[in-house]
Amino acid sequence: MxxxxxxxxxxxxxxxxxxxxxxxxxxxxxxxxxxxxxxxxxxxxxxxxxxxxxxxxxxxxxxxxxxxxxxxxxxxxxxxxxxxxxxxxxxxxxxxxxxxxxxxxxxxxxxxxxxxxxxxxxxxxxxxxxxxxxxxxxxxxxxxxxxxxxxxxxxxxxxxxxxxxxxxxxxxxxxxVVAALWSAVDSHAREIGYQEGYAAGYGLTRLHGAEARKGTDRTGTSERPQAASKVVVVPHAQLSREMRKESGVGDIIGAALPLVPARGLAEARKDLLAGHPHAAAAIEQMLGDLAEGHPVRIRPVLLVGPPGAGKSRLCRDALDALGIPFAPVDAGTTMDHGLTGAPRRWRDAYPSTPLRLFAQHDVANPGIVLDELEKAGHSSAGSIHDPLLSLLEPLSSRSWRDHFLDAEIDASHLVWLCTANSTSGIPAPLLNRLRVLRVPLPSAAHVPALADRIRLDILGERSLDPGMEPPLDAEELETLTAAFGQEGSLRNLRRYVEAVLDARASLARRN
Incomplete structure (x- = not known):
């Protein structure tokens, strides 16, 4: 050492x-x-x-x-x-x-x-x-x-x-530009280039480029799909048969995993705007990256807004609407190894968060919802900011090292949605890798739509059939709006809706 x-x-x-x-x-x-x-x-x-x-x-x-x-x-x-x-x-x-x-x-x-x-x-x-x-x-x-x-x-x-x-x-x-150059070069050609020098690698690259151009017409328009439907996220890894089975990641080594495509974007946009009317601008910018039928790929997003603005819920609802499985990560309590995984030489070894998502869901573009990014702590175990610098960079994430496998994996297709109450405390290099979108607190005009969504959530948590419960009536909505004020927190609005539903239940019991 x-x-x-x-x-x-x-x-x-x-x-x-x-x-x-x-x-x-x-x-x-x-x-x-x-x-x-x-x-x-x-x-x-x-x-x-x-x-x-x-x-x-x-x-x-x-x-x-x-x-x-x-x-x-x-x-x-x-x-x-x-x-x-x-x-x-x-x-x-x-x-x-x-x-x-x-x-x-x-x-x-x-x-x-x-x-x-x-x-x-x-x-x-x-x-x-x-x-x-x-x-x-x-x-x-x-x-x-x-x-x-x-x-x-x-x-x-x-x-x-x-x-x-x-x-x-x-x-x-x-x-x-750099990432496109590297992705255009056959991986075998790169390996030869490393081993034998630039000339050999360059020669193989030209051969590979000639093969690739066979699928292109005279106008330069490729006949291939614009984006690959499958990606090998773990090309190689040295794992024993027992460890492959025990870790649960053995099946994805060398396997091509599908990329979840964007389907029903118009309906997804409609549902998200209905559930988060105060965040319309952020929703439009997030979904603006997507094209119907193409793999879901969103530039890393940081939603910034005051507590109670519904940032975390918006992230989850967006990924659910797009059919993207995801893992929630609390930046305030997660050190760097929480993302990178623990090496196998440790007694309590475990795969990185991206690797676990690949193995659990068998897709190459799962999501990670990273909450309260500005509260990430520092200790001898490191900060979550450190691995994020390479995970959020398009070039380095293509060959990101998983500590558990001690091998490089392709994490470039992950969908990153982060939240923070402010950008203070987030290092500039990390902030530079994120697209910052503002989410304001909802206003009184948003109460009817938000209250109805909250009502359905509460009924689901109480195992009650929404069909057996009438929607909030005009008097109840007026009461909720008056209690909410001109602008307020969704957490407060939830407490108000719970009080209305409790009053309904109490009245039903008395009758």
């Missing part, structure tokens, strides 16, 4: 300003630039910053070049890259090229830092997290490097969401 030296740990902790800047949008970058401007002691520097910002805002690129060149001659790293990141976000091509090159360099440096610990068995959880963070940051920087480089050259993305400019999400689209 070894530890990192102080010098190695320091190098792994340090990060170039570009890492933090890449999680900011144009408005935040402009605000940072203006804040740095106010902190400058030299009037000439403040003047140059103002000139650059004003010319860029007016879309006068030719007036940016000279003051920017003079500014960068004396600017420190933070000011330099803040200005370049802001200019890149508003389509200044030279800055986009600079960002692409800097991110590519950072990806390389992160890999080099990771290699300092290769082959060692680290005993400190903090050391392990630093090494893992280096790999995650490298993947993040690769996405930005490709995305900004593509944007600088006027590329657009044709994907399942249609035609998208790279301006809004260069990192996500950059990772799509």
């Amino acid at each position: 070894t530890t990192l030296t102080e010098e190695e740990a320091a190098r792994l902790r340090e990060r170039h300003p570009i890492h933090e800047l890449m999680s900011c949008g144009p408005a935040a970058l402009e605000e940072r630039a203006r804040t740095l401007r106010d902190e400058q002691a030299h009037g000439r520097t403040r003047l140059l910053i103002d000139s650059v910002i004003n010319a860029a805002a007016a879309d006068l690129a030719h007036l940016v070049d000279m003051p920017l060149a003079e500014l960068l001659e004396s600017a420190d790293e933070t000011l330099k890259w803040t200005m370049l990141a802001y200019l890149a976000s508003i389509r200044y091509r030279p800055a986009q090229l600079e960002l692409s090159a800097r991110c590519a360099a950072e990806a390389y440096l992160m890999v080099v830092l990771h290699d300092t610990a290769r082959g060692r068995t680290l005993e400190k959880p903090g050391d392990i997290r630093l090494v893992n963070r280096a790999v995650n940051d490298a993947e993040w920087m690769v996405g930005h490097a490709v995305g900004w480089g593509a944007l600088a050259n006027g590329v657009i993305s044709e994907n399942r969401l249609g035609t998208l400019g790279l301006t809004e999400h260069p990192k996500e689209l950059g990772l799509e």
Whole structure:
């Protein structure tokens, strides 16, 4: 067992300003630039910053070049890259090229830092997290490097969401490029490439590409389905016959599992909007990723809203409506091994949450509902945030290591729905991997629809036939709305509905 030296740990902790800047949008970058401007002691520097910002805002690129060149001659790293990141976000091509090159360099440096610990068995959880963070940051920087480089050259993305400019999400689209390249290469060709060098792997890749193009017509339109219906999620694993049977995961090793397709989207949308009318915007954005008959694939979502807004219930109802089996995970009480599984060398070994879902439901795209993400704790066992960084990244999740199997599995098709009362406490790299959707508290106008759904829930819990119980009448709904007020918690509304049903039952007993 070894530890990192102080010098190695320091190098792994340090990060170039570009890492933090890449999680900011144009408005935040402009605000940072203006804040740095106010902190400058030299009037000439403040003047140059103002000139650059004003010319860029007016879309006068030719007036940016000279003051920017003079500014960068004396600017420190933070000011330099803040200005370049802001200019890149508003389509200044030279800055986009600079960002692409800097991110590519950072990806390389992160890999080099990771290699300092290769082959060692680290005993400190903090050391392990630093090494893992280096790999995650490298993947993040690769996405930005490709995305900004593509944007600088006027590329657009044709994907399942249609035609998208790279301006809004260069990192996500950059990772799509990288992931598409890897998925287009036959796995055997990759293995040969690793073993014998780039030339051999490249040759096999070209052969595989020629085979793939046999199913394409002259216009370039593929005759194959747009998405595979089955996926091998556990290609290889060394397990004894006894362990295969005992663990329950033996049957899925090497087996192609189906991807649950989206069916009846119109009806699912209707039911969800009826049950969660106050969350209409979030529902539309979640379902906007889906296409009828195609495998269910939703970009990782974080629902943010006050307690009692019904975020967890919405996640469960959405997955139920789509026919996706799922596992609930409480982030506040789950450490990293709760997701990653426990190695077989431990007495109480168990598979990771994704692996258990694959084995239990025999589908490649089950869901995970991760509640209260902002309350995730830290201990010697690690934080749930650590494995999430790689599980939520499209590229790394394709070959994610399950600790129980000690083998790589394909977790890229998992459907992640997370909840939080706020984004405070969630690390920026993790937040960057999530699409944040707001869920407000319901208002008085939503009470009739919500109260009826709650009534049916309570009757089911009490083993009562809903058909034998009349719906809430106008007087009851008026009472409930008055008690609820203009805006309130679903938990309070449930207590009010329970009181109405209890009053009904009491009156029936007296009569």
